[in-house]
Amino acid sequence: MVRRIVTFPAEVLTRPTERVVEIDENVKRIVKDMFDTMYHAEGVGLAANQIGLSLSIMVIDTTPKEDAPNVKLVLINPEVLEAEGRVRFREGCLSFPGLTVEVERFERVRVRALDERGEDFEKTLEGFPAVVFQHEFDHLKGITFLDRLSGWRKRLALEKYRKLQREGART
Numbered sequence: 001m002v003r004r005i006v007t008f009p010a011e012v013l014t015r016p017t018e019r020v021v022e023i024d025e026n027v028k029r030i031v032k033d034m035f036d037t038m039y040h041a042e043g044v045g046l047a048a049n050q051i052g053l054s055l056s057i058m059v060i061d062t063t064p065k066e067d068a069p070n071v072k073l074v075l076i077n078p079e080v081l082e083a084e085g086r087v088r089f090r091e092g093c094l095s096f097p098g099l100t101v102e103v104e105r106f107e108r109v110r111v112r113a114l115d116e117r118g119e120d121f122e123k124t125l126e127g128f129p130a131v132v133f134q135h136e137f138d139h140l141k142g143i144t145f146l147d148r149l150s151g152w153r154k155r156l157a158l159e160k161y162r163k164l165q166r167e168g169a170r171t
């Protein structure tokens with residue numbers, strides 16, 4: 001089921017999500033809805049708080065991006081084990097419709113999480129999938145890509161976003 005995507009500055013996007021205690025039918029339903037919602041919005045990653053649920057769950061599918069490795073993952077209670085290298089990437093966010101900002105991220109991350117069956121796994125992500133992971137991982141911590149900017153860059157991005165919202169509200 002496609003759910004409504006929460007947009008900034010909703011409070012649920014600005015506080016850390018809760019760890020998932022048990023992977024039950026409800027969590028499996030949420031994961032399925034997150035994929036439905038992400039594909040419907042033509043996104044490549046989604047965090048549970050973006051559909052209003054303060055839970056440590058993210059989904060990623062980079063398959064639609066042609067020049068990137070095809071990585072499709074469910075990550076529940078994810079952790080970063082190692083991170084290295086730096087890349088700059090222009091990112092969009094389904095919770096900031098129309099806005100893109102250039103953010104610096106790690107080039108490679110080794111992550112650990114549970115999948116939707118409750119199995120523990122580790123994986124190394126590199127390049128675009130690593131960037132998507134870090135963007136969603138920030139969401140789970142209550143951080144948005146605006147928080148990765150400083151000073152005037154953050155202020156400009158925020159002004160641009162408010163302008164986009166006003167224009168969107170008029171049409």
Ligand SMILES: [Zn+2]
Nearest residue numbers: 092093094095
């Ligand atoms: Zn986002």
